[in-house]
Amino acid sequence: MSKEQTQYSENEEVEIVENEQDAHTSEETAEETNGVVTEESAEQLQAKIEALTAQVDDYAQRLARSQADFDNFRKRTIREKEELGKYASSKLITELVPVIDNFGRALDTLPEGEGAESFVKGVQMIHRQFESVLQAEGLTAMNTVGEAFNPEFHQAVMQVESDEHEEGIVVEELQKGYMLKDKVLRPAMVKVSG
Incomplete structure (x- = not known):
């Protein structure tokens, strides 16, 4: 190489x-x-x-x-x-409650004279019919006299001394209270024992 x-x-x-x-x-x-x-x-x-x-x-x-x-x-x-x-009808019923009150007041003052009896019967029939229509919608009047005062259902406008009732019991109803189904539509105006 x-x-x-x-x-x-x-x-x-x-x-x-x-x-x-x-x-x-x-x-x-x-x-x-x-x-x-x-x-x-x-x-x-x-x-x-x-x-x-x-x-x-x-x-x-x-x-x-x-x-x-x-x-x-x-x-x-x-x-x-x-x-x-x-509660769709509550607004209408709220406006009709004073009409029921006025019917009650009208029935408390019975007129005298000729034909008064038939007039009173007619007004009573209208009142009952009116109440039954409202009851069918769920309106019920509260029972307050003798019940314990409850601010959810009662509006106390006066306190009075009472020997018959204990303290805090409703002794007189001044204006009816109403329930619409399970709600308070208008509380009752009451006098309460003190």
Whole structure:
């Protein structure tokens, strides 16, 4: 072999050895890098999974709250509609209660003279009919005399001394009180023993 060929062979061998060393070093670096990348990727993936899981939980809670709010709204709307239907006539009945009072006052003062008896019977019939129509709508008069004073149902306008009743008992009703179904339409004006 010539000197050049020998040198060329040596150079090739050196390059081959260097290339093998570079390849070996590159493989080790790639293995190390892959190991690090894999570990980092697993940690990143785990963090992303935890973040997404937290987000899913948050959305599930929001959905549950929204459904509960909607159910409450639906129930409240149904209850308001029922109450509206139940008490739709309350405004009219409130305006008619003084008419009942006036009928009662008219019947307390009986006229005298010819034909008075038939007139009184006619007014009594109208009064009973009027009361029965209002009762059919749910209006009832309160019984107050002898009951314990209750500010939800009674309006005390006077306190009187009484030997017959204990303290805090209604002794006289000055104006009737009325209930419309289960609500107080007008509290009774009463005198209370003191």
